[in-house]
Amino acid sequence: MTSANRMNNAPSLLLALAIAAVWLPPLRLGARLKLPLSLPLAAAALAAGAQAGLLDVRALGAAALLAVLAAASRAVHRPMPRRVLAGSALALAFALGLHLVPGFSPIVVVDGVQVSPNAAPLRFTVSLDAGLAALVIALCFCRRCRTPAQAGETLRRAAPVALGTAALVLGLAWAAGVVRPDVKWPAFAAAWLLKMLLWTCVLEEGFFRGVVQERLAAWAPIARRPALAALPVIVAAGLFGAAHGPGGAGYAALATLAGLGYGWAYARTRRLEAAIAAHFTLNAAHFIGFTYPMLQR
Structure with missing residues (x-):
């Protein structure tokens, strides 16, 4: 594997780990402070993506805004501000999932491969914007299993x-x-x-x-x-x-x-x-x- 391939693979692998870590217990940083393991992994994925040239400042700004909106929607207790913040975070996540936010370059895994007879050629890409959207929606806005028995x-x-x-x-x-x-x-x-x-x-x-x-x-x-x-x-x-x-x-x-x-x-x-x-x-x-x-x- 070339160094360029390793640089392109690292962001997607780190983001995959971040999404999977949604289902892991948070890190305990003190008696009351807990940090979801997904967050440092996602930050590492963004840093690796920027280093590999897959993200620019617009993408990093959108990722930061999404994190702030999602975190604020969980910290605010008044119903109306909470709904506005959550709605804004979800709207931005939806735009990221549809690749509507500029600054993200997809990682092309395969292109033009026909995996079935008489089927259209397949293009397999991994996009960090959609992965970030999946992570934030699952982590902040969905009911999930909390124990192995429940799962x-x-x-x-x-x-x-x-x-x-x-x-x-x-x-x-x-x-x-x-x-x-x-x-x-x-x-x-x-x-x-x-x-x-x-x-x-x-x-x-x-x-x-x-x-x-x-x-x-x-x-x-x-x-x-x-x-x-x-x-x-x-x-x-x-x-x-x-x-x-x-x-x-x-x-x-x-x-x-x-x-x-x-x-x-x-x-x-x-x-x-x-x-x-x-x-x-x-x-x-x-x-x-x-x-x-x-x-x-």
Whole structure:
């Protein structure tokens, strides 16, 4: 591995560790002071990214602003300022997730590789902006498991929904001619699946289920009416499907159906890990076992 490759890999690896560290106990710096392990790891990722030329001053400024807004939203107790700060942090995280904030250069892992017959060539990149968004949303705005026992119970309850959602969505995609069976394990498969888990699944489930669905479910006009219990799942799934609209109407419909499954897994547990598990199960099965990303028309 060349020194240039090591410099480009270091920021993404550090940020991957930072996202994973969301689920680790915080560092104790005193009797009352605790520091999430994700924060020094994220700072190290940003420093490595700047050194490698992947970030400029605009990107560093956006990252600093996101950290300040998220931290302030948790420190302020008055409802209205807290909502404004949280809304601002989430809006900035959403913009980062969509790569709308300038100053970030993606790390290109592979480009123009066709992993399935009759499928479009694949471009595999890792973007620090989306990773930062995933980290902040999961760390500051989502309900997560706090103990191994809670995580085990959450995943146990999510497993039937995750497997059923994957089987249904991929079966319909196969029947519709969007994909067909294609078992494979390309050289970059492990890196791709890691990125899918820590970037895509954490970011998308953190936003659509951990934020949108959770806030709708807790909203008094819905929370007080059991007949509306399914509405947050449906709304979040609809927004999730719309976000996949650029792939075409059929792809958006399949994404909406998948979103209903992810939302159901979340509703059964009210924990982010359930939705992440359902999302990752489908995406991993799709990548390993079927045409990826889809058959060309």
